[in-house]
Amino acid sequence: MKIVSIKYGSESIRSDIRNAFVDFSEMTAGIVAIESDVVRNGKPLVGYGFTSNGRYAATGIVKTRLAPRLLKASRADLLNEEGNNFDPFKAWDIMLRNEKPGGHGERSVAVGSIDMALWDLAAKIEDIPLYQLLANRFREGRVNRRVYVYAAGGYYYPGKDLPSLRDEIRGYIDAGYESVKIKIGGVPLDEDRKRIETVAEMTGDPGRVAVDANGKFTVAEAIQWGEALAPYGLKWYEEPIDPLDYAGHAEIVEVYKGPLATGENLFSTIDTRNLIRHGGLRPDRDYLQMDPALSYGLVEYTRTLEMLTDHGWSHQRCIPHGGHQFSLHIAAGLGIGGNESYPGVFGAFGGFGDDAQPAAGYIEMSDAPGIGIETKSDLIEIFRKL
Amino acid sequence: MKIVSIKYGSESIRSDIRNAFVDFSEMTAGIVAIESDVVRNGKPLVGYGFTSNGRYAATGIVKTRLAPRLLKASRADLLNEEGNNFDPFKAWDIMLRNEKPGGHGERSVAVGSIDMALWDLAAKIEDIPLYQLLANRFREGRVNRRVYVYAAGGYYYPGKDLPSLRDEIRGYIDAGYESVKIKIGGVPLDEDRKRIETVAEMTGDPGRVAVDANGKFTVAEAIQWGEALAPYGLKWYEEPIDPLDYAGHAEIVEVYKGPLATGENLFSTIDTRNLIRHGGLRPDRDYLQMDPALSYGLVEYTRTLEMLTDHGWSHQRCIPHGGHQFSLHIAAGLGIGGNESYPGVFGAFGGFGDDAQPAAGYIEMSDAPGIGIETKSDLIEIFRKL
Numbered sequence A, B: 001m002k003i004v005s006i007k008y009g010s011e012s013i014r015s016d017i018r019n020a021f022v023d024f025s026e027m028t029a030g031i032v033a034i035e036s037d038v039v040r041n042g043k044p045l046v047g048y049g050f051t052s053n054g055r056y057a058a059t060g061i062v063k064t065r066l067a068p069r070l071l072k073a074s075r076a077d078l079l080n081e082e083g084n085n086f087d088p089f090k091a092w093d094i095m096l097r098n099e100k101p102g103g104h105g106e107r108s109v110a111v112g113s114i115d116m117a118l119w120d121l122a123a124k125i126e127d128i129p130l131y132q133l134l135a136n137r138f139r140e141g142r143v144n145r146r147v148y149v150y151a152a153g154g155y156y157y158p159g160k161d162l163p164s165l166r167d168e169i170r171g172y173i174d175a176g177y178e179s180v181k182i183k184i185g186g187v188p189l190d191e192d193r194k195r196i197e198t199v200a201e202m203t204g205d206p207g208r209v210a211v212d213a214n215g216k217f218t219v220a221e222a223i224q225w226g227e228a229l230a231p232y233g234l235k236w237y238e239e240p241i242d243p244l245d246y247a248g249h250a251e252i253v254e255v256y257k258g259p260l261a262t263g264e265n266l267f268s269t270i271d272t273r274n275l276i277r278h279g280g281l282r283p284d285r286d287y288l289q290m291d292p293a294l295s296y297g298l299v300e301y302t303r304t305l306e307m308l309t310d311h312g313w314s315h316q317r318c319i320p321h322g323g324h325q326f327s328l329h330i331a332a333g334l335g336i337g338g339n340e341s342y343p344g345v346f347g348a349f350g351g352f353g354d355d356a357q358p359a360a361g362y363i364e365m366s367d368a369p370g371i372g373i374e375t376k377s378d379l380i381e382i383f384r385k386l
Helices: A060-071 A089-096 A106-124 A130-138 A162-175 A190-203 A221-230 A246-255 A271-278 A295-311 A323-335 A377-384 B061-072 B090-093 B109-127 B128-138 B164-173 B187-203 B219-232 B246-255 B269-278 B297-310 B325-334 B375-386
Strands: A003-012 A028-040 A043-049 A146-152 A180-183 A210-211 A237-239 A258-261 A337-339 A362-364 B005-010 B028-040 B043-050 B145-154 B180-183 B210-214 B236-237 B258-263 B340-343 B363-364
Touching: A003 A060, A028 A060, A028 A106, A028 A377, A043 A106, A060 A089, A060 A106, A060 B061, A089 A106, A089 A295, A106 A130, A130 A323, A146 A323, A162 A190, A180 A190, A180 B180, A190 A210, A190 A221, A190 B061, A190 B128, A221 A246, A246 A258, A258 B180, A271 A295, A271 B246, A271 B269, A295 A323, A295 B210, A323 A337, A377 B061, B005 B061, B028 B061, B028 B109, B028 B180, B028 B269, B028 B375, B061 B090, B061 B109, B090 B109, B090 B297, B109 B128, B109 B297, B128 B325, B164 B180, B164 B187, B180 B187, B180 B375, B187 B219, B219 B236, B219 B246, B246 B258, B246 B269, B269 B297, B325 B340
Parallel strands: A146 A180, A146 A337, A180 A210, A210 A237, A237 A258, B145 B180, B145 B340, B180 B210, B210 B236, B236 B258
Antiparallel strands: A003 A028, A028 A043, A146 A362, B005 B028, B028 B043, B145 B363
8 A cells, every 4th residue: 555646736716805914815725636556446546635725835845845755655654553544643754754843834734735635545545434534543433423613704805895794694694504703803993893793683693703803903902802892792702913922812811701712823733732821711711723734734633632631621612714624524523613614715625515504503424435525526626637 | 126036946955964853864945046127347236045954945935925926016115215225124024915924934934035135135235244234224333243153063973973073073173163062862861971071171161062952852851951961061052842832941941050042943023922921031041043044034033133122131142043144244233142153064055255264253244245145155156056
């Protein structure tokens, strides 16, 4: 059993949307396809991975460092003890060989995309969905067949006014989502208030509305906005400040007593541990959104979950950024709290399988082997071009 | 005044050396040349930059994100108010446009290489050495003409024994260095003890010997090694643990009372601020080694220095990693504590100008305009290939 080839590329996912910090006019995603010599139904099994969204393709790192290391590794270095499947943990060690500590960005995205492809491949070799493989390996087979999802949208874009925001949110509710997230901080507070109140009225409960500042505010601004947001009783207040300003978070929670959410821009277990150690977050209410695809993959994510357990955090507090099928499987297989969903954003890289329709805010997992990228027709089309 | 072209490439700096964490069998450096339309002596002025060493070229990011953003920027977005030179601060904002917060690695290296080239170009346009430009801009013209340097070496490599270590160190002392650094943690403690004692005897003072574990140890191991090292009274004990384990540093300094050094794998002001906030380091003895070329360039480094001043740290505590001419100019122009030097490592990317010979541990700065890469014949040869 061996890797026959690793193919990779970069796809534009440009759009006119923006959050408070960046616009997506140049955004790309990296894609990876790992072909094995395992033949099923006359075809070699292939694992697919991609770089989530929001941080650009990291194709250069895949090409110059990670793929060459994997391709020159011996079989024993990549296979499990029985020799009947690839071991993503061993592959991870090979990818990170001769990489210094620290500097967890881009590299973490490149590793994450290959890690996703390897888990997809490993589950296909067992001919089971990835969530089942994870449940078997880490939870004595226990699967959460239904996974909580929320619709992330409410971006700013040219010409977007309250009526068009209302149309967007109406679409999410009609599609079966119960809770939604919108951006804040890209317009003055009074304008954002109207957006929040509009959406809260539509969901029928402000507790079903999360807001996301994408790290734009200073600590003082974040506190000021927090004071304005607190009376609503929102679902959560996301990325008020720079994700690495741990002590700043500790200042905010002194004042803002509702749930905070952050973590999508923390890309390693050690960065997340610093947030937990120094950020003052509260295991009874706050949410952690680390995205396995951006942060060294599921291998590293298992270490992050273990670290969180050691610090008294339930897996249920984790709801990853990214809205991809990989995290959906991780939620079902490892019992984390749910997953983001981008029903209308990031083109083929947003959303789940074609038949994965939420009902009352939950997605029922499918039985497709692997991650099920084959069940998402627009996305598999992109991979087939490789 | 405009940028005519941005050329970039990647050079192998592979070697058989290793530290306790990585070997350098695959190591590369990225190079950048920025050509302006300013003609001097019949030739257009060109600024040169590279990615220091140890973290691989980041050419993909230069190519797909940074160079395109700079090349499509308007002239006003790149020039100073007088319109008579490029403004690296403005260029920095353009490079980081549409880049999310967090994830400071690789991108920081790519930005650092372009930032170096822009400062080189800006000083050449003024026809003065970079240190003079920096002194004029930030220190009312005050220059430190002599810069403290130490020889970094003592790597592990096949067949290296005590006699060959002795030869290496002899070479540094004969070349005019007073203090040296060697690697530790790649062999058992007893063996490293012999290496340290050998080198301390040669320098005549263990206070002239620094040791570097390259982040290999756990906190417990670091403390155990620290207890063994403490009686020597070494110059410093570098990167005992993962550079991002801030609280771990605070534990170590509870026990190890001699100077610690770290920071070469912190790539942003905010990461360094976390070290200062949570790492327990002591402004009266410890050293900070952030490398401007790896960490978003000199623009970001000025912010780091300002942050350090706010926290009561003298510029003198900063001795950057990397051993390149860029940091030598920063030391002379901004008055930081000195610079690393790699007289025998990293090929053309180690060492300073051809005529820059240390005397009693200090380098006398030259009058060459810019960074003076033209005065380093093996390095300028590489850039000319672009």
